Amino acid sequence: METIRNYLESMFANLPNTPEVMCAKNELLSMMEDKFTELISEGKPQNEAVGIVISEFGNLEELAESLGIESVVGGAEISERRLLTNEEARNYIYDAAQSRMLIGLGVMLIIFSPIFPIILNDIGAALLFIDVSVGVGLIVWANIRMSQWKFLDNTLCCIDYSTAEYVYTAKKNNMMSKALMLTIGIMFCIVSVVPVIIFEGLFSAKDYYYVIVGPAMLFVIVGIGVLLIIASGAKDSAYAKLLSLNGTGTVAGNYEAVRATKEPYTDKKKAAEVMSVYWRTVTCIYIIWSFISFDWHITWIIWPLAAVFNGIMKSLFNTKW
């Protein structure tokens, strides 16, 4: 039955999303379902039943009049859309998740960087720069890796019904681990100051633990926390991106899977423009501030603050960037 459903959905994918079209699709599906069920109950093998149902479906041209549209061939505007195959969708998710991990690791390394001057005095400064450069390198590499998918933003694309279903299921299944990683990440950021506080209480101001271990641990914990926060959204944003490809005016844009993930419409264009450069700006500020003041022990605070601010903005505009 899944095959029949996919067949029908692909026939209808490019049609405008009107009540007439929806009604016709439901009615035709119902008829096909009845026929399929009966063929199966007569003892026909699955494949044969599917074949019969599809061969007796007819052609969409006949429906043009009932659907209140001039022509159903191609559906001019939409036939321009590039169909993303199921395999491409999977590859995209894989690449996007990996790049996000790389970015996470890069940011983590940058956050780790002040540890070196803290632990090792002279050579530490050199290591700091090496570490930052590796971190930045990872971020750049991640962006280059993703450049092959630029066409998703530049060209009109769409996904078919079965891919949408697949992505939606994967998205739902990923919810738990996403929330878990995010929560743990935030907790890490919050508890990062605990070692410092404890060692402050336990040891004198000149003690090894007070000056070195406490601050160093702070960066380690924050770094891991930020990595978790960034990685938590890795797959989810890829899923959301794929589900947002289908044109809203078409049947394909109205798949249950697509609709369920669609954010309510808000006047978010301006906000989205600002937010598109948000993280880059934050990174710039962080690097400039850090290198000018060399207060690496304080400047990291920009990351958790930026994350919180981002969260507030998101909920204010009720949208995703």
Added chain:
Amino acid sequence: MIEISSDVIRGYNDTMILFILMEEPSYGYEISKKIRALSEEKYIIKETTLYSAFTRMEKNGYVESYSQNADNGKKRTYYKITESGKNYYHEKCLEWTLTKEVVENFIRGDK
């Protein structure tokens, strides 16, 4: 084997559907099954043909649709013939008799 050309039968899909609805209200698949059985498997109506006939006839007021749960609990759209549908059916019957008479005059069984 000779198959019915869809051009020829097109004008009479409505007649077949209305004939079945004269007995009792029915739904998509049941109607297509009955057409198939009554034609002794010689004519299988396509789903799209059936659906476009339904919407066209509903627009012309020959049938009315309503949804009802079938025996297995599935929600289906049922179609019911109207008075004007019955009139239309009778007209079509007369039209067919005439058509048959005319065309018959030009048919030769031999080669």
